[in-house]
Amino acid sequence: MKIQKKYVLSFIILFVVIVVVGVIFASEPTISFKEAALGQVNLEEINTIEIIKSVDNTANEKKITVSNPKAIHQIINELSQVQLKKSDSSTPSSDLYWITIRSKQERKLGLTIFGEKSLVVYKYDSAVPKNNVVSYEIISGYNEKLMKNFFK
Incomplete structure (x- = not known):
């Protein structure tokens, strides 16, 4: 009897360890937008942010350029x-925004925001070409009202 209990207990411990290790390796870590996109951009040098909003998934677009330092700071x-x-x-959405962040009239960063679901980051001057375009799922923290307020 004691031998069977040892085997059962050993099996349960081994199973729990395998499950925990599997969950740890299967789940990708989340990162902040700051880490994913803003690492190469000097935030003090950003002088304009261009935002284009797709209207009802048609070719119609609304475009604004934000140059007020306070508004730029709020967006960032x-x-x-x-x-x-x-x-x-990326997950398609009816709310679609294209954002271009410029520093000294040079494009530094491009973003495509698909509603509250996904984000694509375009690094215009990335040193590694394969890192120029990266897609992300938005996990938390995105306030869609901010973009909508610019188009009222």
């Missing part, structure tokens, strides 16, 4: 709160 702060997880694709 809001986006910095977003938690992301790498993804292989």
Whole structure:
């Protein structure tokens, strides 16, 4: 009897260890927008943010250019709160925003925001070409009201 209990207990412990290790390796870590996109951008040098909104998934677009330092700071702060997880694709959405962040009239960073679900980051001057475009799933922290308020 004692031998069977040892085998059962050993099996249960081994099973729990395998499950825990599997969960740890299967779940990708989340990263902040700041880590994913803003690492190469000097935030003090950002002088314009261009935002284009797709209207009802048609060719119609609304475009604004934000050059007010206070508004730029607000946008960057809001986006910095977003938690992301790498993804292989982006999820289509009726709310679609294209954002271009410029420093000294040079494009530094491009973003495509698909509603509250996904985000694609374009690094215009990335040193590693394969890192130019990266798709992310939005996990938390995205405030869609911020973008909508610019188009009222």
